[in-house]
Amino acid sequence: MKPEAVLVESKPYHHGDLRRALLRAAIDVLEREGSSALSLRAVAREAGVSPAAPYHHFKDKSELLGAVAAEGFERLRVAIAAALDAARGQDVRSAMGLAYVEFARANPALYRVMWESARNSEGVPNDGRDIGDPFEFVRDSLREATQGRLSELDIQLTAIASWCAAHGLAEISTFIQFAPLKEAMGGEQAFLKAVLDHMGFVTRHDG
Amino acid sequence: MKPEAVLVESKPYHHGDLRRALLRAAIDVLEREGSSALSLRAVAREAGVSPAAPYHHFKDKSELLGAVAAEGFERLRVAIAAALDAARGQDVRSAMGLAYVEFARANPALYRVMWESARNSEGVPNDGRDIGDPFEFVRDSLREATQGRLSELDIQLTAIASWCAAHGLAEISTFIQFAPLKEAMGGEQAFLKAVLDHMGFVTRHDG
DNA sequence: TGTACATCAGTGAACGCGCGTTCACTGATGTAC
DNA sequence: TGTACATCAGTGAACGCGCGTTCACTGATGTAC
Numbered sequence A, B: 001m002k003p004e005a006v007l008v009e010s011k012p013y014h015h016g017d018l019r020r021a022l023l024r025a026a027i028d029v030l031e032r033e034g035s036s037a038l039s040l041r042a043v044a045r046e047a048g049v050s051p052a053a054p055y056h057h058f059k060d061k062s063e064l065l066g067a068v069a070a071e072g073f074e075r076l077r078v079a080i081a082a083a084l085d086a087a088r089g090q091d092v093r094s095a096m097g098l099a100y101v102e103f104a105r106a107n108p109a110l111y112r113v114m115w116e117s118a119r120n121s122e123g124v125p126n127d128g129r130d131i132g133d134p135f136e137f138v139r140d141s142l143r144e145a146t147q148g149r150l151s152e153l154d155i156q157l158t159a160i161a162s163w164c165a166a167h168g169l170a171e172i173s174t175f176i177q178f179a180p181l182k183e184a185m186g187g188e189q190a191f192l193k194a195v196l197d198h199m200g201f202v203t204r205h206d207g
Numbered sequence C, D: 001t002g003t004a005c006a007t008c009a010g011t012g013a014a015c016g017c018g019c020g021t022t023c024a025c026t027g028a029t030g031t032a033c
Helices: A017-035 A040-047 A061-087 A092-106 A107-120 A134-146 A152-172 A176-185 A188-198 B020-035 B040-047 B061-087 B092-106 B108-119 B134-146 B152-172 B176-185 B188-199
Strands: none
Touching: A017 A040, A017 A061, A017 A092, A017 A107, A040 A061, A061 A092, A061 A107, A061 A134, A092 A107, A092 A134, A092 A152, A092 A188, A107 B061, A134 A152, A134 B108, A152 B152, A152 B188, A188 B152, B020 B040, B020 B108, B020 B152, B040 B061, B061 B092, B061 B108, B061 B134, B092 B108, B092 B134, B108 B152, B134 B152, B152 B188, B176 B188
């Protein structure tokens, strides 16, 4: 039986927006304790709810994970769009690449879940909502930025290559063994730029 | 590589080389059932031994995982060295890159374990044996191949960039959504080469 | 060469744990009349 | 406007499971004498 709370602190029986709260809780757990700690029970615990509650919003654990990944992709798409907007047409690929890497570095565990999820399904998890696939987003931006100077195939391949480079850079820059080199180069950003530079990230096609 | 004892038909009480057998069993489980199935008990089961037996060879599960990763790195180093040998001085970076990607594609679950292990420690797990760090191996090969045409910093950064590109390519090429594109381009190899090409994998420094 | 014995490398049962999931339930909410 | 009632969204206890690890044990092996 619930206390008849006259004061503000009473917790309502119905949450109101538990689905969203669970996604937020999942991402919190993920970044705080790593992906091995991401259990359904841990998410429920984090959201302050019983272990059975999530089942009113997700069919099972894998559906929750898919939704977490979809949420991550949505955030990534927003981040890339913002960076693209700030770069205003100049150095489009580099701006998108750096935004991608920064997102992955800022949300490493979420990024891994997103990657796993995309790998294990066809493309990016959709969650039923109308989210944009970041890969398609990058490819379309690239097409727009190069305005007919690249063939459709070249656009496709360049988008894939850019994605490879960004993913590789995002993951490799987590290695602790590069710390001295980073410091010697004047920080993370300088390090990332230097590596991108040595990869020929901006390809010869629009040198 | 050490010559192996002859396998006898009867199962002796003492295994003879259980340590090595456990590593082999672990890699088998990994590639057959994926990394989520890689438990100490599953490895023991696969090796036909009781769940407690591994504790005579590894302190705990994480030590087993480290040894598995080390074994993987040793195999990778051998594969890269072989490819380098076959390429005989021409197109060194591309040969190493392709060998790397092929290894990762052929042993995806093992590759993930290796990557996780390298990320979570300083550099590559050593396992007490004298194995070569593949990154150092690549860097040294690069230094040798470019013979003074690159500064030490450029060599370092180029090696990192190459590693990024190879890792990204290895992981991205697992995506099922690229299957039609691969087919249109005439197979996996052609696809990989085309993406590498669009990345400017061979950098401007010795293009 | 035979033997006592320490050491090595297995066994199999047991432990406590957190997990995903199910279940009967109940409190809260929305709606038809 | 008030009320009956279906539906929604929680609870909390319980389940079976596989896990990592420990334990007392025992069979096999190597060595000193």
